[in-house]
Amino acid sequence: MAEKTNKGYLTGKEIRAITKANAKEMKRLEAYKNRKAEESEFLSEMKDPKNILEIEDLHTFFFTEQGTVKAVNGVSYDVPKNSVVGVVGESGCGKSVTSMSVMRLIQGPAGQIVDGSIRFNAYDYKRNEKGEPIPKAGGKEGEFEMEEKIYDIAKMPIHEIHRIRGKQIAMIFQEPMTSLNPVFTIGEQLDEVTLIHVPGATKELAKAKSEEMLRLVGIIPENVYNAFPHELSGGMRQRVMIAMALAAEPRLIIADEPTTALDVTIQAQILDLLQDIKTKIDGSILLITHDLGVIAEMADYVVVMYAGKVIEKGTVFEIFQDPKHPYTIGLQKSKPTMTLDDSTELYNIPGNVPNPINMPDHCYFKERCAKCTAKCSGDYPGMIQVSPTHFVACHLYDEENENG
Amino acid sequence: MAEEKVLNNEAAPVQYDDAAEQAAYLEKRKKQHEEDFQKPFDPEAILEVRHLRKTFPIKKTMMGKVTRELVAVDDISFKLMPGETLGIVGESGCGKTTAGRAILKLHQPTAGQIIFDGKDITNYKSKDMRQIRKEMQIIFQDPYSSLPPRSTVGGILSEPVEVHKIVPKDQIKSYVLELMDKCGLRDYYYERYPHEFSGGQRQRICIARALSVNPKLVICDEPVSALDVSIQAQIINLLKDLQRQMNLAYVFISHDLSVVKFISDKIGVMYLGGMMEFGTKEDIFKNPLHPYTKALFSAVPNPDPTAKMERIKLQGDIPSPANPPKGCRFHTRCPYATEKCKHVVPEYREYEPGHFAACHLLDEE
Numbered sequence: 110m111a112e113k114t115n116k117g118y119l120t121g122k123e124i125r126a127i128t129k130a131n132a133k134e135m136k137r138l139e140a141y142k143n144r145k146a147e148e149s150e151f152l153s154e155m156k157d158p159k160n161i162l163e164i165e166d167l168h169t170f171f172f173t174e175q176g177t178v179k180a181v182n183g184v185s186y187d188v189p190k191n192s193v194v195g196v197v198g199e200s201g202c203g204k205s206v207t208s209m210s211v212m213r214l215i216q217g218p219a220g221q222i223v224d225g226s227i228r229f230n231a232y233d234y235k236r237n238e239k240g241e242p243i244p245k246a247g248g249k250e251g252e253f254e255m256e257e258k259i260y261d262i263a264k265m266p267i268h269e270i271h272r273i274r275g276k277q278i279a280m281i282f283q284e285p286m287t288s289l290n291p292v293f294t295i296g297e298q299l300d301e302v303t304l305i306h307v308p309g310a311t312k313e314l315a316k317a318k319s320e321e322m323l324r325l326v327g328i329i330p331e332n333v334y335n336a337f338p339h340e341l342s343g344g345m346r347q348r349v350m351i352a353m354a355l356a357a358e359p360r361l362i363i364a365d366e367p368t369t370a371l372d373v374t375i376q377a378q379i380l381d382l383l384q385d386i387k388t389k390i391d392g393s394i395l396l397i398t399h400d401l402g403v404i405a406e407m408a409d410y411v412v413v414m415y416a417g418k419v420i421e422k423g424t425v426f427e428i429f430q431d432p433k434h435p436y437t438i439g440l441q442k443s444k445p446t447m448t449l450d451d452s453t454e455l456y457n458i459p460g461n462v463p464n465p466i467n468m469p470d471h472c473y474f475k476e477r478c479a480k481c482t483a484k485c486s487g488d489y490p491g492m493i494q495v496s497p498t499h500f501v502a503c504h505l506y507d508e509e510n511e512n513g
Numbered sequence: 514m515a516e517e518k519v520l521n522n523e524a525a526p527v528q529y530d531d532a533a534e535q536a537a538y539l540e541k542r543k544k545q546h547e548e549d550f551q552k553p554f555d556p557e558a559i560l561e562v563r564h565l566r567k568t569f570p571i572k573k574t575m576m577g578k579v580t581r582e583l584v585a586v587d588d589i590s591f592k593l594m595p596g597e598t599l600g601i602v603g604e605s606g607c608g609k610t611t612a613g614r615a616i617l618k619l620h621q622p623t624a625g626q627i628i629f630d631g632k633d634i635t636n637y638k639s640k641d642m643r644q645i646r647k648e649m650q651i652i653f654q655d656p657y658s659s660l661p662p663r664s665t666v667g668g669i670l671s672e673p674v675e676v677h678k679i680v681p682k683d684q685i686k687s688y689v690l691e692l693m694d695k696c697g698l699r700d701y702y703y704e705r706y707p708h709e710f711s712g713g714q715r716q717r718i719c720i721a722r723a724l725s726v727n728p729k730l731v732i733c734d735e736p737v738s739a740l741d742v743s744i745q746a747q748i749i750n751l752l753k754d755l756q757r758q759m760n761l762a763y764v765f766i767s768h769d770l771s772v773v774k775f776i777s778d779k780i781g782v783m784y785l786g787g788m789m790e791f792g793t794k795e796d797i798f799k800n801p802l803h804p805y806t807k808a809l810f811s812a813v814p815n816p817d818p819t820a821k822m823e824r825i826k827l828q829g830d831i832p833s834p835a836n837p838p839k840g841c842r843f844h845t846r847c848p849y850a851t852e853k854c855k856h857v858v859p860e861y862r863e864y865e866p867g868h869f870a871a872c873h874l875l876d877e878e
Contacts, residue, residue, distance in 0.1 A: 199741035199742065199743060199744075200741055342830040342831075343605075344830050345830065372604035372605055372768065372831070373604070373768070373770070373809060373812040373813055374604060374808060374809065374812045374827045374846075375604075375830065376812065376814075377812040377814075377824060377826065377827075378826070378827075380814070381826070399741065399742065400814065401742070401816040402813065402814030402815055402816045403814045404816070405814065405815065405816045405817055405818045406814045406815070406818075425818045426818055426819070429816065429817060429818050430818075430819070439743065440742055440743060441816065443742055443743050443745070443746035444742050444746075444771070444816060445746075445749070445771040445772055445774065445775040446771050446815065446816060447770065447771050447774060447798075447810065447813055447815065448815075454750055454753070455746045455749055455750050455775060456746065457743060457746035457747045457750055458743040458746070458747075459747075461711050461713065461714075461744070462711075462741075
């Protein structure tokens with residue numbers, strides 16, 4: 110990595126050197142992404158069969174001419190079956206990039222999954238030697254033999270990703286207006302999901318499926334099926350997005366800030382709907398948000414991220430009632446709540462999130478931490494287990510762990 | 514309680530004549546306004562708003578006559594003392610930003626009176642407004658688009674000082690540096706450009722710019738909505754600190770109830786352009802009167818997983834302000850709405866000293 114001048118700017122020479130090194134690295138990773146591979150290459154095994162998704166030591170980097178941005182730097186967490194996992198953190202902490210990596214939506218060639226594995230338990234077609242689905246013996250047309258397969262998404266070639274993306278894992282985005290296509294009606298966009306993901310689906314089948322999904326999210330299909338996105342309100346659009354995500358009957362829904370753009374009363378409606386949906390489709394939700402209130406209400410497990418790393422994870426009760434990491438504690442104290450005594454000054458974490466380029470070797474939170482000790486200048490702390498489900502990455506708990 | 518009322522109503526149906534109700538309402542309102550406009554100004558208040566109304570034309574005839582209009586702010590009134598904070602909460606499209614801008618006369622109000630520091634500024638021309646501008650300032654929501662990208666921080670902060678002749682020319686730099694220190698900006702930022710700063714720092718620059726002319730009133734239009742939680746806390750504390758030091762009055766516009774609760778002394782709840790409830794913070798939070806206020810509070814997610822509270826669920830979406838419902842504007846989503854609510858506009862009146870609300874249910878109790 111090129112050295113920085115004291116003003117914080119890079120010289121042209123340094124930028125050229127970085128660009129050259131990046132080009133080589135990006136070319137290698139692009140080739141790996143676009144390679145042809147046998148299915149056996151990206152099949153894997155789950156560590157715990159109860160999980161639907163296991164992210165292990167994931168590294169997603171962006172190669173820029175200022176240097177490498179380590180947006181996700183060794184993130185590991187699991188999503189158990191039939192549960193809601195909430196990922197919380199400030200902007201730029203890598204929570205969205207992690208979910209984009211799961212969907213393989215990272216914009217190349219600058220953005221690349223560099224290392225790690227994302228194991229997903231899919232319910233997919235049994236395939237013959239040519240890679241085609243095997244029709245079910247004695248079944249109707251359009252029915253195929255199914256089986257559970259564990260895919261390693263990080264190792265999948267990009268042209269195979271359609272087996273999972275949109276079908277097994279669906280995504281709900283933050284901004285419903287920009288995620289819906291303004292020139293097609295809601296009906297056309299919803300039908301497309303079924304037409305693409307169900308082999309041999311007819312238009313009639315697709316329409317029936319779309320209408321069923323709209324009813325599921327509490328919309329009367331007759332009013333909306335032929336409407337264009339701009340004719341709907343923000344809450345209705347988000348419902349349509351949820352219907353679209355559900356249309357292919359996914360096993361995992363990634364909701365990336367699903368309510369951030371909505372008003373509180375509409376947010377309450379959408380959160381209720383998501384809870385409902387979870388029980389109806391019998392799947393899991395990965396909920397990404399910066400709102401601690403939403404997390405507390407929705408999630409079973411919580412993952413707290415800071416500057417591209419997981420700093421604490423555990424069940425929702427552990428994180429909210431017995432937070433361990435100084436950042437988690439600070440985050441909870443700095444959020445004004447409806448029940449807070451407001452005569453006192455609000456707690457605040459001093460300083461800013463560090464620059465994602467040239468991260469220090471020590472704990473990234475050291476400069477902002479009130480409980481910082483001499484040990485914190487050493488290596489980045491590892492994950493310390495404080496209870497069977499509760500992990501924290503902080504030197505404060507090193508000793509505790511050694512003694513106990 | 515509410516169900517009982519519905520039953521009573523069904524037993525003795527009252528026929529409402531919409532046109533007559535509307536005419537009576539307008540007549541009464543006109544009279545009330547004329548009476549209120551004659552009242553003397555409160556000498557202590559820094560800002561007094563009386564029956565402020567702002568409409569935007571939607572449709573015009575060829576001759577320029579407005580045939581359809583959107584009522585963004587409809588008949589809001591309040592008083593603000595020096596050193597106090599008024600929080601305005603409401604959902605998107607409820608007119609809270611328009612109200613803030615109309616107070617600053619960035620929008621010319623359609624009707625009503627704005628009395629700032631004992632002067633009726635409603636009909637001031639832009640030339641006269643220049644003198645007032647240095648006493649009332651605004652902080653915008655998005656710190657990324659509200660700073661000029663081509664000037665340095667020093668330039669941004671010196672310009673208002675120079676224009677309004679706050680200090681002699683040779684003292685401008687030292688004045689600006691002192692101000693930057695007050696707002697938590699290091700002195701070497703003076704030569705830097707806005708793009709070099711993070712969101713929280715930029716918002717500090719915006720605050721410093723607003724305070725550079727020693728204003729008495731600052732309109733904060735969602736100043737912390739674009740910021741992260743940890744940065745949000747820093748900015749809120751800074752605003753509170755500066756208020757204490759400079760005896761500022763704030764109009765704090767936000768959709769985040771918990772932030773408004775933390776910073777405000779008085780709170781106004783707006784819905785579809787109208788003020789639904791107004792009172793001190795204690796009134797509004799401990800004893801909310803209006804069903805909308807209650808529903809709004811219960812919709813805020815609580816960051817405590819053990820607290821499973823009962824939620825008042827509001828059905829449906831906010832109606833379009835271009836086509837607001839007849840009668841009480843909240844009746845389409847109100848869980849307690851009666852026949853009367855659909856036809857008669859509820860009166861906005863004082864139920865406890867300093868605690869105003871507009872709801873028919875309160876009249877019947």
